[in-house]
Amino acid sequence: MSELVESIRERYLSTLEKIAGAANHVGRNPESVKLVVVTKSQPVEVVRAAIEAGARILGENYPEEGVTKLQSMAGVSAVEWHMIGHVQSRKAQLVAGNFNLLHSLDNLKLAKRLDRFCAEAGRSLPTLLEFNLGGEDSKSGWHAWDESQWPSLLGELSSIIALPNLQVRGLMVMPPLGADAEFSRPYFQKLKRLQEYLVSQFPRVDFSELSMGTSADFEAAVQEGATLVRVGTAIVGARQYKTEV
Numbered sequence: 001m002s003e004l005v006e007s008i009r010e011r012y013l014s015t016l017e018k019i020a021g022a023a024n025h026v027g028r029n030p031e032s033v034k035l036v037v038v039t040k041s042q043p044v045e046v047v048r049a050a051i052e053a054g055a056r057i058l059g060e061n062y063p064e065e066g067v068t069k070l071q072s073m074a075g076v077s078a079v080e081w082h083m084i085g086h087v088q089s090r091k092a093q094l095v096a097g098n099f100n101l102l103h104s105l106d107n108l109k110l111a112k113r114l115d116r117f118c119a120e121a122g123r124s125l126p127t128l129l130e131f132n133l134g135g136e137d138s139k140s141g142w143h144a145w146d147e148s149q150w151p152s153l154l155g156e157l158s159s160i161i162a163l164p165n166l167q168v169r170g171l172m173v174m175p176p177l178g179a180d181a182e183f184s185r186p187y188f189q190k191l192k193r194l195q196e197y198l199v200s201q202f203p204r205v206d207f208s209e210l211s212m213g214t215s216a217d218f219e220a221a222v223q224e225g226a227t228l229v230r231v232g233t234a235i236v237g238a239r240q241y242k243t244e245v
């Protein structure tokens with residue numbers, strides 16, 4: 001095993017242990033949490049090493065970069081590729097054709113384009129709905145920090161749910177950058193409450209996945225109900241370059 005694989009493996013396993021510890025702490029089954037290893041802005045060698053180290057789900061932020069990597073890994077191993085970054089409408093076809101799960105659906109126009117490209121490709125795309133719970137204008141996601149405004153989201157969300165080639169599976173949040181996990185915890189709790197609200201409004205829709213928590217705060221996210229955590233730097237180290245802006 002190369003030194004790179006060895007070091008990623010150590011951090012991958014220790015992250016899994018921390019996930020299990022956080023889950024056990026609140027009486028959850030550790031197996032109900034999936035670890036997405038975020039390899040955005042990392043070279044292909046790091047992706048290959050992460051897979052060799054045991055990673056089974058890889059998260060990418062930029063469609064072109066992600067597709068280049070997943071194509072170069074084709075046949076290497078059975079891994080899932082998740083798109084976790086904001087998707088511009090003109091990148092919808094790349095995402096519809098290549099990824100196993102979209103975490104970051106954030107508008108109806110994109111949803112309609114994804115649905116159309118999925119139909120053309122003869123596939124369907126599992127997707128999560130991204131919410132902005134911090135109220136920052138710069139962040140993507142449906143603005144949902146004010147709970148009294150939640151009913152106003154329902155019209156657009158029901159249009160998305162009705163699209164035949166998108167399969168809604170849950171919710172995602174990226175809290176404002178904070179000092180520590182305790183800063184993020186209220187946002188995770190709020191996403192959980194929003195999940196309960198959407199389940200009550202759309203009882204036949206599957207909202208079971210909660211994608212929340214990064215290197216800085218994944219243990220708090222697991223304690224609050226995360227089923228997918230997105231961990232990059234804590235496993236694969238600092239990002240080295242950015243291939244798309």
Ligand SMILES: *Cc1c(COP(=O)(O)O)cnc(C)c1O
Pocket residue numbers: 038040061084085174213214215216230231232233234
């Ligand atoms: C980069 C990124 C992550 C991973 O962040 P780390 O701090 O490297 O763990 C998780 N989620 C999203 C949406 C990201 O853009």
